[in-house]
Amino acid sequence: MDRLDAMQAFVVVADLGGFAPAARKLNVSPSAVTRLVAALEQRLGARLLQRTTRQVALTDAGARYLERARRILADVEEAERAAESERTRPSGRLVISAPVGFGRLHVSPVMSAYLKRYPDVSGELRLEDRIVNLVEDGVDLAVRIGELADSTLVARQVGEMRRVVVASLAYLKARGEPKQPADVASHDTIQFGAAAGSSDWRFAGKAGELRVNTMPRLVTNSADAAIQYAEAGGGLTRVLAYQAADAIRRGRLRIVLQQFELPPLPVHIVYPTSRLLSAKVRSFVDLVVESSDWHFGK
Numbered sequence: 001m002d003r004l005d006a007m008q009a010f011v012v013v014a015d016l017g018g019f020a021p022a023a024r025k026l027n028v029s030p031s032a033v034t035r036l037v038a039a040l041e042q043r044l045g046a047r048l049l050q051r052t053t054r055q056v057a058l059t060d061a062g063a064r065y066l067e068r069a070r071r072i073l074a075d076v077e078e079a080e081r082a083a084e085s086e087r088t089r090p091s092g093r094l095v096i097s098a099p100v101g102f103g104r105l106h107v108s109p110v111m112s113a114y115l116k117r118y119p120d121v122s123g124e125l126r127l128e129d130r131i132v133n134l135v136e137d138g139v140d141l142a143v144r145i146g147e148l149a150d151s152t153l154v155a156r157q158v159g160e161m162r163r164v165v166v167a168s169l170a171y172l173k174a175r176g177e178p179k180q181p182a183d184v185a186s187h188d189t190i191q192f193g194a195a196a197g198s199s200d201w202r203f204a205g206k207a208g209e210l211r212v213n214t215m216p217r218l219v220t221n222s223a224d225a226a227i228q229y230a231e232a233g234g235g236l237t238r239v240l241a242y243q244a245a246d247a248i249r250r251g252r253l254r255i256v257l258q259q260f261e262l263p264p265l266p267v268h269i270v271y272p273t274s275r276l277l278s279a280k281v282r283s284f285v286d287l288v289v290e291s292s293d294w295h296f297g298k
Helices: 003-016 017-026 031-043 060-089 100-117 171-175 181-186 222-231 243-251 279-291
Strands: 049-053 056-058 092-097 119-128 140-146 152-163 163-167 189-192 200-205 206-213 216-219 236-240 254-256 265-271 294-296
Touching: 003 017, 003 031, 003 049, 003 056, 003 060, 017 031, 017 056, 017 163, 056 060, 092 279, 100 119, 100 140, 100 243, 100 279, 140 279, 152 279, 163 171, 163 222, 163 243, 171 254, 181 200, 189 222, 200 279, 216 222, 222 243, 236 243, 243 294, 265 279
Parallel strands: 092 119, 092 140, 152 294, 189 216, 189 236
Antiparallel strands: 049 056, 140 265, 152 265, 163 236, 163 254, 200 206
16 A cells, blocks of 8 residues: 555545545546555554445544645645756755865856856855765765766766876976986976875877886875976976966976877766756756866867
């Protein structure tokens, strides 16, 4: 027995004063309505309706139960309307996770534009350089750079990201520009990234991937620190293209070894499921595609 179906059948029988009119309103057979109400009474252990050949009347228990049943069905209907509205009109709280640097520079402006466009949504932007569990951490969607591990998440690629080796013009003038990946081994280097403990730099070669072992002068988990030290002439560093974009544009850093770069990393938006996707998530993804250029692969 579906408890809500049985409760609704009981309320309609009580309102219309009979099983036959209730069956017509619910578009089921009178016997189906009778079975639902009987099953409800059996479950409750109380008679709700007093049946005669001519009419149906509420018992004292039925009258008390009817009032509560109406409130429950009204609450369920309201909850369903709210959920349906959320699927069609952005509303509620939207929680987004993104890497610190990329989130600050590129996700935050989209979030600002999004909240202006959809006043019924409140937003939370969590900037952290770790892979969060969307379901456990209560996150609606996340921006991730790099290849995705196998998971049950739905992913939509919205861009790509180069990994570039850069150095200051003063450093390159003093030490010479590397022409081949192997030249990196004789240069001062700045190690940055999640794999900061590894001194191997990877490049694309004609015969496959090349690995060059380096002896870093500086190891850091901060892109800003790596870029600042490189700008000061500290050596070569490898960063994501967006992290050095401003320094490159202003001439403080220059890209080297471009022809040996590995393929760009994908930029994805991931979320738990595409089934009955809420309007707030769908509209944020649409706004990223519509208004943002997250293609750093050139």
